[in-house]
Amino acid sequence: EPEVTQTPSHQVTQMGQEVILRCVPISNHLYFYWYRQILGQKVEFLVSFYNNEISEKSEIFDDQFSVERPDGSNFTLKIRSTKLEDSAMYFCASSDLIAYEQYFGPGTRLTVT
Amino acid sequence: EDKVVQSPLSLVVHEGDTVTLNCSYEVTNFRSLLWYKQEKKAPTFLFMLTSSGIEKKSGRLSSILDKKELFSILNITATQTGDSAIYLCAVEALSGGGADGLTFGKGTHLIIQP
Secondary structure, three states: OOOOEEEOOEEEEOOOOOEEEEEEOOOOOOEEEEEEEOOOOOEEEEEEEEOOEEEEEOOOOOOOEEEEOOOOOOEEEEEOOOOHHHOEEEEEEEEOOOOOOOEEOOOEEEEEO | OOEEEEEOOEEEEEOOOOEEEEEEEEOOOEEEEEEEEEOOOOEEEEEEEOOOOOOEEEOOEEEEEEOOOOEEEEEEOOOOHHHOEEEEEEEEEOOOOOOOOEEEOOOEEEEEEO
16 A cells, blocks of 8 residues: 655754654555644644645744655655754655545654754 | 644543544635544554534544634544554644645643543
């Protein structure tokens, strides 16, 4: 069964460093999403992406964040200068144009020290 | 602001029991309500509901949506220890952009005791 994959599974970085989280969405999906879940809290929407541009973004998705689809398969989330409060699990999701059901990847645990 | 409230926040039952998990929502331009199961990491898709009164069923799990009263329930019959997880409810609002972010509730932490 096709699935969303994410790398790395765990990333540790120092405050102020840039990180890039990678996702490979399900191959025939055209909508892509990033969410985050701070430990013990709700899953929160960050951004959605369609047709090579941002479709929707939340208040959390400020200038520190950017997304890109650098090739036909990868979808990335970049955090320019990480802060302690960026420590969270980051989930990538994708959906198709018909059913809109969003399927989630296994997540990347980001720890900022 | 869109809001999703789940109840109960936690529930402990014995194997074989039937459970009902609740989700109420307030959202502008409702498109759909989704249920996910979260075990160790990623939310796993269970159901997507868009129409009132139509039950969706998968094995021992079923769900229904009431768009008039703005709530949904997820039923699990004959529970097994493998059903232990956090069950997440999320709503999707139509933003006009096509790819709409989900608003999640806090989840119901379900524990099935042998």
